[in-house]
Amino acid sequence: MxxxxxxxxxxxxxxxxxxxxxxxxxxxxxxxxxxxxxxxxxxxxxxxxxxxxxxxxxxxxxxxxxxxxDDDDEQxxxxxxxxxxxxxxxxxxxxxxxxxxxxxxxxxxxxxxxxxxxxxxxxxxQYLLDHTNSLRWTAKRLAKIPNGKNLSLDMEVTNDSEHLPRFQAQTFMANLARELTPLMKAHYLLIKIKTMPMTILRVYIHDSPYSTEASLALDNGSSDTARAVFFIWPNGSNFVYSSIANHFGQVISDDGRHLRDIVQQAIPKAFSRPSARYQLASTNFTTKSLDALLAYRGPGKSNAASGGWSIFQDHNFSQNALDFVASQNDHGKEKTGTRKDGAVGATAKAGPGRPKHSLEDKETSAAKRRREVAAGRFGSSAQPNDGLGLERVEVRIDDAFPAMPGAADDADADTSNVNEQPANRNRRGRPSLLDRSLDEIEELEDGDAWVPDVRVVFQGSHVFAGVRQLVEQGVVDGEKMPGWMTGEAGVTIGAVKQGRIRTKSGQVPGACV
Amino acid sequence: MATVESLDDDIGHLRDRIATLQAHRANLTSILLSQPHLPTRLEQRPVLHERNRRNAAKLVQRQSNRNLENVYRACAGVTAYRVKDPDPCAVDNGNILGVRVDVSVGGRFVETYHVLFNRPNAAHKTTLKIHKHTVPPCIPLHPLANKWLPLTRKSAEEPREQDLVKFGRRLRKELASWHLRLEALEKLRKDAQLPGPIAPRDGLHAGSEPGIVLNAFISDDEDSQEEEGSDEQDDAPRISSIDGDAAVREITLIWSNGRVGLFKVTKDGEVDKAAVRTKEGTRDASLSSKALGRIDGLIQRLEA
Structure with missing residues (x-):
């Protein structure tokens, strides 16, 4: 035929x-x-x-x-x-x-x-929704390319201004297809999910000049690589998650990666319109859990208040303004105590000094104190069963290596005086760096301190819940632990300088530009 | 013989009752503790143990702090507070200024948002920078911060003028108008007699579709124009779905006869642009022009 x-x-x-x-x-x-x-x-x-x-x-x-x-042998x-x-x-x-x-x-x-x-x-x-941890996602951000002419205009907030890229399904699909069809044939399915606040785009890449049924069936025998690419837009935000839909054990070949990149490059172009051009910016966030993505790079309140700051998300800390009941034995209240006490003026880490409560608990006062410290540092986040686990967190330490002869003494001193934070920092040997802005890496080379390339990788099913448990067990000192170890920086990869994850200057956390 | 169910029922009832009574007790406690002159009376009356007096005084103090805070929050809408960052490496010794925005809709407080500032610049102690916040991304926090709380550029030594009060005011306006739009969208659904949106994580497996396919139009199917319009012949098409984006700046209406309407909403709740298309793709100009106006009466205007 x-x-x-x-x-x-x-x-x-x-x-x-x-x-x-x-x-x-x-x-x-x-x-x-x-x-x-x-x-x-x-x-x-x-x-x-x-x-x-x-x-x-x-x-x-x-x-x-x-x-x-022929209907003889049909089942x-x-x-x-x-x-x-x-x-x-x-x-x-x-x-x-x-x-x-x-x-x-x-x-x-x-x-x-x-x-x-x-x-x-x-x-x-359907499989993706059934198993929200089945793929590895990278979160990106659609950032507006600053336009010299109307830079100030872009930032203006008026009654009808838009600060997010406009997402119109028809226009977007038409633009995307226009970008891609000369390069490859593809099948697109764009679906707005009802049960989660997001829109999924699946692109099945058909690497062929033909779009016929016969050619689709043909590439059956060719190399076994992942063909589908997923993109997810959480509603009402400018983030994009991308992933290659590889089946278990299937390799992602260079070809697959390359095709994914082509699609990925086409996405900001499809969003762009005259005088509003977008590009994809990295947000240093990769995880397998869709729920974690929606929590850290999602549409809600939690993007820029992770780790211990999670207490500000729920009604734990921000009770209704008309709720006058200041109950005495409210446990949630106790948890926020650390910060509250700090606000009143005591030291940050004093913990709620209310040992009377431990009567009904069998744990020792030290264990209880550790638990309270952990509660103060992690808030309501990093619970083992919250489903928001990050599997891998990688940081590079950009701080100067502690001076060799005094190193051991330093460690001793650290455990003895808890409250002298300024002294703490001075002992790191870089007092001059303390007050400077964090954004120049050249500073490191200019400085005379030795800054080796030290990397720390945490891996597990739920990294920050693990850190929390370590704090509760007393393995990690919860009071001197830097903030990024609580997950409050909201990144899975980053550089640490002076105990803080380095950010671009002037950037609002979780911001939408 | 008492069945397991009835026992479970009893236990459930008892638990409910306990919860109610506890709430009642807490309420009465706070009323009692809020009595005027209670501290003075506590001072004057003789007590058995001095410790009880101190305890009581502490409770009264706590309650009065709470009352004061709530009065400010309820009346001002935007309030500030101080917190301490427990991070030993935090800038400025972990001093944090919190700004709290309470949004009320229809006579009740629906949500509280926080913006937490630190002072990254030791030389200019008045320069604030957003450290953490709980403002959803559909609110233009960053442009607002850029305008009212600009930070020093690397070149310019002098910090630029910051205006926290104006920032707070604008932010509150954005948040409040967003909640009012959300409320208006809910009301539109009610006007059109539609069920509310599905609660997240509910009935994923109810046999229903997980979502709405947005690009069914892209199919190049030549013969897709068959039946499917069997319920089209109704004389009055109903509104079959009302959908808004997260910021409620755009509302999509779908009628049962395949007519689709797109409505742009300004932040203060005015429908300022409208496009209604029939299933065949022709524009319905009369409906589009009818839609313009306040968001509240949209359904009535369209059905009129």
Whole structure:
């Protein structure tokens, strides 16, 4: 059978939703074996919904008649209508059983002619929502490129000014496709999630000059690399998370990375409009947990108040202005005590000196004190089960190496006098650096102190919960621990100078430019 | 025989009752402690133990502090306080100035936001810099800070003029107008008799779709123009969804006959731009012009 002429000509179209991959395609197999029974049934029902039918045609009895088909060895008889299928999948969802049952029914039965791009995309997104820790995400920020002419105008806050990039799905998709189609063919699915405050874009990269169904199926045998790229926009913010959708154990080849970069470069261009150009800026944040991303780079209050400052997010510290009940034995109140005491004028680390409470607790007063110190430093954050775990935090220490002969003495002195912070800093040997701004790395080379390249990597399922536990166990001194160890800097990679994560000068934390 | 359920029920009821009574007690305590002249009376009356007197005085003091703070917060809307950064490496010995914005909508305080400042410049002690904050990113905090709290550039030695009061005022205005817009959006939903938005993390597996596909239009399907408009023939199309962006600066209305309306809202709640398109893509100019005006009456104007 000769292909019709228009199928072999390279074209400038996107891969439409309705193009199908054969069910034996590796991507299809991988995605469908990962999904749970419940998700599969729910997906099948979505595909059969009236509005999606164009994109997800099942194999019905009518199709078999058209085929004039061979129906001897078939496992599943085709259904009469969409409604009948919907009923079947509803029953399957209600019943208990293995996921294979539904998986086989979908792949070998009702969609034996192929899984459409739309189905594959929704299936992968379903998996992503089921397993929010399945991919590694990098958070970026859409930053406006300063425009010399109307710089002051850009920063003006008026009644109808916008400080965030405008996100219009249609315009954005059209712009993105215009940027990308000359370079590659791709299938796009943009979906606004109801249950989480975000919008997901999945780009299935089809590295071919053709956008036909036949060419999609063709690259089955070629190299086994990740083809899909995910981007997430949290609602009402200027962050973008990007990730390569690699299956477990699948390598991300240079090709895949390169294609991802092409898509990534096209995204700020698709957001840009005349006199408002955007670029992607790094935010030094990479994690696997979507929940952590939404907490640290999300749409809510928590972006710039992590670590111990988390007490300012909830009603723990900011009670309702009309709530006059100042209860005595409120435990939440105790937790904020450290800071409150500090505000009154006592030393920061004195901890709430209320040892009477420990009567009902069996722990020793030292352990209790450590716990309270940890509560003061970490606030309500860094709980092992809060689901906001960062797996890897890496910092480079840019402070001068402590002077060698006095090093041991320093350590001793540190434990003895707790409250003399200025003295503490002086002993680091760089009093001149104390008051200077932090933004010039050249200062390091100019200074006469030895600054080796020391890097510290924390790794685990929830790094800062681990640090908190170490503080509670007394392994780490909670009072002298620098602030970045509580996670309050909100980065997963950074340089530490004078005990603080170095930031760009004048930058508001978690800011939207 | 008492079943497990009824016992559980009883326990639940008891727990509820305990909670109510505890709240009641706390309320009464604060009323008692707020009595005028209570400290003087405490001073005058004889007590068995001096310690009890001291304890009572402390409680009274705490309550009166709380009352004072609340009165300021409730009346001023923007209040300042001091906190101590426990970080031993914090700049300026961890002295932090907090600014608290209380937003009230419809006679109740709905949310509190904090902006925490430190003084990064030891030479210019009055220069404030935002250290931490709990303001959502849809509020233009950074432009506001740039305007009213500019920091020194590296070249210029002199700090620029900062105006914390104006900053606080503008920030409060932004936050309050945002909450009012959120409220107005909720009211629009109520006007159109739509259920509220799904609570986050609810019913992900209810068999419903996880989200709304925004680019279904991109399909190059030639034959997608079939049925699907079966419920189109109703004489009066209903509004089937009302959606706003996080800052409620843009509201999207979808009617049951596929008509889509986009409305731009200014910060003070005025619909200043509107575009309504029918399913075929033609513009509905009369509806668009009807939509302009206050956000509150949008539904009534559109349905009129």
């Amino acid at each position: 000769l292909p019709t002429p228009n199928t072999i000509v390279p074209d400038y179209r996107n891969v439409p939703h309705s193009h199908r991959l054969p069910t034996s395609h590796r991507e299809v197999q991988r995605t469908f074996t990962k999904l749970s029974r419940q998700s599969l049934a729910s997906l099948a029902n979505q595909w059969l919904a009236k509005k999606n039918r164009d994109f997800c045609r099942p194999y019905l009895l009518g199709d078999r008649r058209l085929d004039g088909g 599943y008889t085709p259904a009469q209508s969409h409604e009948e299928l919907q009923e079947i999948y509803k029953q399957l969802a209600a019943r208990k059983g293995g996921k294979r049952e539904i998986q086989h029914r979908i792949l070998d039965g009702d969609w034996r002619t192929g899984i459409s791009m739309y189905q594959l995309a929704t299936a992968e997104i």
